[in-house]
Amino acid sequence: MSIGGWLVLAGIVGLPLLLIAEGKRQERRYGKGSGRGSALFRAGMLETQRLLEPERKVEILQLKEEEREGAQSQDSGEPGRRP
8 A cells, every 4th residue: 555545544544533532622621512513503603693684784774765765756756766
């Protein structure tokens, strides 16, 4: 077997062992987890939603402003734009 093959084999065997060891280290340091792996995913999604929410509010405000402009132009007798 060539050197590249040995490196691939070592990676296939070594990487899971390193991941298990890191999990044990974190368990000792931070305590046993709640067993719910989706909690971290959910927290990440909430953070993403919080970051994107201001943009959504700006879009809503822009739509309301366009509606007000349309209502004012219809009141003054000018033809209004339709969104």
